[in-house]
Amino acid sequence: MLTTRLPGRVEPYKLAARAEHLEGLMALDAFARLAEEVGQQHGDVEVWLDFSVDPQGRREIHGRLRARLQLPCRRCLHPMAQDVESQFLLGMVTSDALAAELPSTHEPVLVEDEQLNLLTVVEDELILSLPQVVYHDEADCAVSRDQLTSGEDAVASSEPAASPFDVLRHLKGKS
Numbered sequence: 001m002l003t004t005r006l007p008g009r010v011e012p013y014k015l016a017a018r019a020e021h022l023e024g025l026m027a028l029d030a031f032a033r034l035a036e037e038v039g040q041q042h043g044d045v046e047v048w049l050d051f052s053v054d055p056q057g058r059r060e061i062h063g064r065l066r067a068r069l070q071l072p073c074r075r076c077l078h079p080m081a082q083d084v085e086s087q088f089l090l091g092m093v094t095s096d097a098l099a100a101e102l103p104s105t106h107e108p109v110l111v112e113d114e115q116l117n118l119l120t121v122v123e124d125e126l127i128l129s130l131p132q133v134v135y136h137d138e139a140d141c142a143v144s145r146d147q148l149t150s151g152e153d154a155v156a157s158s159e160p161a162a163s164p165f166d167v168l169r170h171l172k173g174k175s
Contacts, residue, residue, distance in 0.1 A: 002023055002024055002025050002046050003024075003025070004023070004024035004025065005024055005025055005026070006022060006023075006024035006025065006026050006047055006118055007118065008117065008118055008119050009115050009116065009117055009118065010022070010115070010116050010118055011114055011115060011116075012051060012059065012061065012092055012111055012116040013059060013092070013111070013114060015051035016051040016052055016053050016059040016060070016061075016092070017053065018051075019050075019051065019052050019053075020050075020051045021048075021049070021050050021051075022047075022048075022049045022051070023046075023047065023048045023049070024046075024047060025044040025045065025046060025047070026044060026045050026047055026118070026119065026122055027043075027044055028041035028042060028043050028044060028045055028067065028069070029041060029042060030119060031119070031122075031123040031126065033123055033127060034123055034126055034127055037127060037130065038069065038070075038071050038072065038130065039070065039071075039072060039079065041067075041069055041070060042070075043067070043068060044067070045065055045066070045067035045122060045126060046065065046066045046067065047063070047064075047065045047118075047122055048063065048064045048065070049061055049062070049063045049118075050062040050063070058091055058092075058102070058106070059091070059092040060089060060090060060091050060092065060106060061088075061089070061090040061092065061109065061121075062087075062088075062089055063086075063087070063088045063089075063090065063121075063125065064085075064086065064087045064088075065084075065085065065086050065122060065125055065126065065129075066083070066084070066085045067083075067084050067085075067126060068081055068082070068083055068084075069081075069082050069083075069084050069126075069130075070082075071130070071131070071134045072134070073134055073135055073136045073141060074133050074134060074135055075135055075136065075141050075142075075143040076136065076141050076142035076143040078136075078142055080134060080136055082131065082134055084126065084129045084130065084131075085129065086125050086126070086128070086129035088107060088125055089105060089106050089107065090106065090107050090108070090109040090121070091103075091106035091107070091108055091109065092109055092111050092116070093108050093109070093110060093111065094110070094111055094112070095110075109121055
């Protein structure tokens with residue numbers, strides 16, 4: 001189990017030159033954009049980062065993260081625990097032009113003034129790793145199956161549905 005806190009900023013080029021490995025925790029309540037997306041979170045995200053230089057001279061970060069988030073159920077909107085994991089490969093760049101030159105296997109990460117904001121990198125990866133939809137099991141959800149129908153009864157009416165082209169027929173003078 002990880003117990004070390006990761007710094008908010010690092011010097012990634014130096015870490016890549018020395019092929020450094022960082023692992024540790026970051027507090028989930030430090031991620032404002034994640035909170036806007038899914039609500040305020042508590043606890044930590046576990047992060048593993050390997051900095052390296054590939055044979056073509058590209059500086060890259062192989063990363064992995066794992067967190068247990070409280071995500072809102074799309075039916076009842078009550079939070080439910082959801083494990084989120086991600087593995088990623090980042091290519092360090094100093095401009096958008098260099099980002100376009102990266103192979104498709106790498107996601108670009110912008111390094112400004114020899115500094116990399118790890119909080120932003122980890123938050124981006126967490127947001128990208130969120131599941132699109134989260135539901136409780138029907139038995140555990142506060143919203144029952146009967147409450148999920150909308151509008152009038154879903155029973156089919158005995159009258160045939162009106163054709164959307166009836167209006168055009170009347171405009172053309174045909175009945």
